[in-house]
Amino acid sequence: MPTEPLSLKEIEDRLAELPGWSLDGARITRTYRLGTHFAATALVVHIAQTQEELDHHSDLTLGYNTVSLAVNTHDAGGAVTVKDFELARRVEELAPGHGAS
Secondary structure: OOOOOOOHHHHHHHHOOOOOOEEEOOEEEEEEEOOOHHHHHHHHHHHHHHHHHHOOOOEEEEOOOEEEEEEOEHHHOOEOOHHHHHHHHHHHHHHHHHOOO
8 A cells, every 4th residue: 555645744844853854846855965985885875775674765866975865755656755754764863874964
């Protein structure tokens, strides 16, 4: 059964608990800055592992010293759902260990 889309109010309330994250169209997004390209690459690998554990995947972009995520739920018609916020929360927990800000 597909996950239900969140209302705009629910999205805004949840974003208030995730500094740095924002709504961009029908996705929640965040960009992290890291000290080196290697650190950014390590963060991407860690995020990919977490996405596999959750069976929920974002658009993940590696820059020289940045990592960007854009998340929505495909089986909810591309809407934002609780799955997206669970992934965002997990990434927020692991990012500081890589020196991300």
